[in-house]
Amino acid sequence: MDNAEGSVVKGHSRTRSAAKAARPLSVARGPLDVDDIPPLGSQAQAQAQTPPHSHPPRTPRPTTPLGRESPVPYSPGGRSPRPAPPPIDLSHLLRPDVYHALPTQHIPAPFRTSPAQPPIATPLPTLLAQGHYRLAAAAAARALTSGAVAPSDAPAVYDLLYTRLACLTLLGPAGTAMAAQEARALGDADLGRGQKKAGADDQGVAAAAAAAVPWALRLLHVRLQALGFGDPRRAVMSYFEMARECRARIAAAAAAAAARRAKEGAGAEEAEEAETVWRERLADLGLRVAGVLIEMEDLEGAACHLASLREGDGGDGGGRLALARALLWLHLGDVEAARGCVQPGQRGDRVVAALCDMADGEYGAALEKWRHVQAAAAAGGDSEMAGVNLAVCLLYVGKMQEGKAQLEKLVDEGYASHTLLFNLSTMYELCSDQAKTLKLRLAERVAGMAPTPSGWEKTNADFKL
Structure with missing residues (x-):
């Protein structure tokens, strides 16, 4: 092939463009690997060893009245400078038809009539701080569609959109399905805007950073897009x-x-x-x-x-991500691999050990581990997760009443997560013929709690109603 390209072209055969660079060979490693990023020293040495005559002669740059060289716009390949990018237009994210009305029929009556329900004019930061996520989602949609936010104000639009979608996902499966529909308004052009415009000069980089979709919104959008398209x-x-x-x-x-x-x-x-x-x-x-x-x-x-x-x-020192890795291995059923993710003395080692015992059916051994975890967590002011797992172990060792009492104690302490309420409602169904009455009373107790950032308003599914 090399000899053919160097010879004289005959007839009507086409010559290859000399400016077209050959495509580099693909590597075997994937983009999720970190250890194969080339070291910096090799790049610096390669730049230092480049012969001077390999660069084209540089044209003298114009000077400013102060005698300093003025910056030359970046123009790869000798092309003319790119024109200034048009202003950002996110008006497609501000249309009222993008956002849906939020139903209330799935909310128990004690929450709808509770005096803890804030007025409609409550500011959005206050709603988020108090855990009123349904009202926060509605407030974010109103802010997006009221005309108060300019279509060119990308940070404000993206922040409100993320608040809207994230709050919807916290409302349960119905809210997540609604968020998946609304997330379609954020198109591929929006997601690639910041990456495409980053480059030329400081002003262009700053403009691209302002136009780029925040990382948290991109992660959420990927998840919702997959759900929306199935x-x-x-x-x-x-x-x-x-x-x-x-x-x-x-x-x-x-x-x-x-x-x-x-x-x-x-x-x-x-x-x-x-x-x-x-x-x-x-x-x-x-x-x-x-x-x-x-x-x-x-x-x-x-x-x-x-x-x-x-x-x-x-x-991060093998903390949060190591624990997440162990949970994924447990989901796959590989208990030994899960145990190997967290070393003794590392963050979450007792939690992983207790979960592995439960996966092996050793509920007695897991029960003792959860007691130690709960005692240690109580000192930090957060013992709900350990308490719920402790109650589940009590159920499996035949101590159902003690497990129910453990969950009710957590509610009395002010905890009210979906996992806690769902498990306690299940205990009521297993222990009593008046389960519906007990679950309604539980809903009234939770509705009387003070609002917290973990979420105040609940749905019928939380109480299995």
Whole structure:
């Protein structure tokens, strides 16, 4: 092929463009791997060893009246400078027809008539702080459609949209389905706007950062888009695309930190913190992919994927992500792999050990572990998770009444999560013929609680009504 290209072209054969670069060979590793990012020293050496004559002669740059060179707009390939980008227009996210009215028939009567219900004019931050997520979702939609937010104010629009969608997902399956429909308004053009415009100069980078969709909203949108189209594979592909971006950001942050350290200038620590954030995001994406594979019932693929993830990729000392990894292994039924995710003395080691005992059917041993976990958690002011699992173990060892009393004690202490209320309602159904009356009384007790950020208003499904 090389000899043919160097010879004289005869007849009507077409010559290949010399400016077209050859496509680099694909590597075997995937975008979720962190350890194969090229080291910074090799890049610096390659730049230093480049011969000077390989660059085209530089044209003298114009000077300002002060004698300093004025910045030249970036124009790759010698092309003319790109025109200024048009102003951002997010009016398609401000249309009233995008957002649905929120029904109230699934809310128990004690909550609808409770004096704790805030007035409709309550500010959105107050609603979020008090856990009124249904009213917060409605307030976010009103703010988006009232005309008070400019279509060009991307940060404000994205913040309100994220609040709307996140609050809907906290309302249960019905709210999640509604959020999946509304999330379709956020199109691919919106998601790629910030990445496409990042580059030329400081002003362009700042404009792109302002236009970019926040990371939390992108993660939520991927999840809702997969639910809306009924295709979890879309989530896997989107997570891998986001992982490629993470790898690029990690390399850029590492290069910036190295350059600033070499110049002994300020900003190296900031670049290192940015690198840590992107590494944690990359590790989180790896676990999200495993979760989607489990939902797709591709258990073999999920197990292989989990086994391929490196332990230290998260950058958080193996805490939250290690615990999440252990829970995924338990979901797959591999108890030994779950035990190996958390080392003794590490955060969550007792929790994983107790869950593994429950998975093995050793409820007596798990019961003692949960007692120790609950005692330790009570000192920190949060013993609900341990208390609920303790009550479940009591049920399986034949102490149903003691388990019911344990759950009622948690309610008296002010806890009211969906898991707690659902399990207590199940206990009522198992222990009494007056289960419906007991569940209605439970709803009245919870409605009389003070609002908290964990969520105040409940649904009929929480009480199995």
